[in-house]
Amino acid sequence: MKPGTFTHHAPRTLEEALAILAEVSNDEGRVIAGGQTLVPAMALRLARPNHLVDINGIEALRRFETDGAFLHIGACVRHAQLASAPVAGPLRELLRAVMRHIAHLPIRTRGTFCGSLANADGASEWCLVATTLDAHMQAQSIHGMRTIPAADFFQGYMTTALAPEEILTGARLPVLGPDTRFGFDEISRRAGDFAQAMCLAVFELQGGLMRQVRIGIGGVAGQALRAPQAEAACDGQPPAAALFKQVAAVAARNVEPTIGSSEAELDYRRALVRTSVERALARAARFTP
Structure with missing residues (x-):
């Protein structure tokens, strides 16, 4: 057409x-x-x-710079x-x-x-x-x-x-400081497809402990969501695989998927959230500035 x-x-x-x-x-x-x-x-x-x-001809809208x-x-x-x-x-x-x-x-x-x-x-x-x-x-x-x-x-x-x-x-x-660690994970059927679930985990590593933890979840609802319960479970803790598994379970329990037409599909989305959050946190812990 x-x-x-x-x-x-x-x-x-x-x-x-x-x-x-x-x-x-x-x-x-x-x-x-x-x-x-x-x-x-x-x-x-x-x-x-x-x-x-x-608006493509407007030079002012091409601004791409940092002020620190x-x-x-x-x-x-x-x-x-x-x-x-x-x-x-x-x-x-x-x-x-x-x-x-x-x-x-x-x-x-x-x-x-x-x-x-x-x-x-x-x-x-x-x-x-x-x-x-x-x-x-x-x-x-x-x-x-x-x-x-x-x-x-x-x-x-x-x-x-x-x-x-x-x-x-x-x-x-x-702008993120030098002590910041991040991890991103996305689950989709094929490369380039819309995400079925994704997670961005960001925290500062201070004295071996996670501070200023931010965990965002996307692909499971009408808009991206923060995971405050999961963030609180990480704050002040040292990065560890066992902790990340627990935090991912907290995120999955508290997320409210709106994409899905049956309880089985909603449960599937929660399972994807659990996997994505655990992966993102693990990648953040491995990130080297």
Whole structure:
């Protein structure tokens, strides 16, 4: 199939894009950057926008730099660029490790980090990263800019706090210190498929003990989830395989999968969570900065 008719807008500045979106947002106006979800949906007539505001020509939205405390990722930064993020240390290695799991090469070279956040799929690797690291998203409209923490930004399956007239202009990830360890695990049927379950585990190793533990889980619900009970079970403990097995069981017991049509499938998802959390923690313990 082919998409329906639409008007293509190609602003050259952010101010121009915001003004256009303010005019067309109530007339099925949509923003497009990578288009890796929107374009296939349009081809199948599952999405029929009357206006596309194409932000690819806006140089300011290609910002990709660190100020020492945060890594700033503009709306037009592609997935593949995260493999060589302009930041040293564990955060760069984390982004490189996660990026390899995103779909396939053509999608990674065209799709964008912020586009993935705005799409807010519960199986999105970048949504898991943003949730686990407490990222902050920058939304802008003709009325000004606001910063939205990940905990408030993601509001369910493909639902965010963005208003129709707002553009997600960028995201900020905290730079991770040299004592940070991380581990990422993803379970899918085939390489490049949507995750059935995944886990990102991050902690600081101080005096041989785990501190500032963050455990994020994705692929099992409408949005990525934190695992506070599992985080608390790790905090202040030395890394150990037996502990990781116990913590993974805690995470599996407390997770509430929403993807699945039967109790058997929900139990299967919990089992995947247990495996993924245990693997991610073990990889974090082995990580060498």
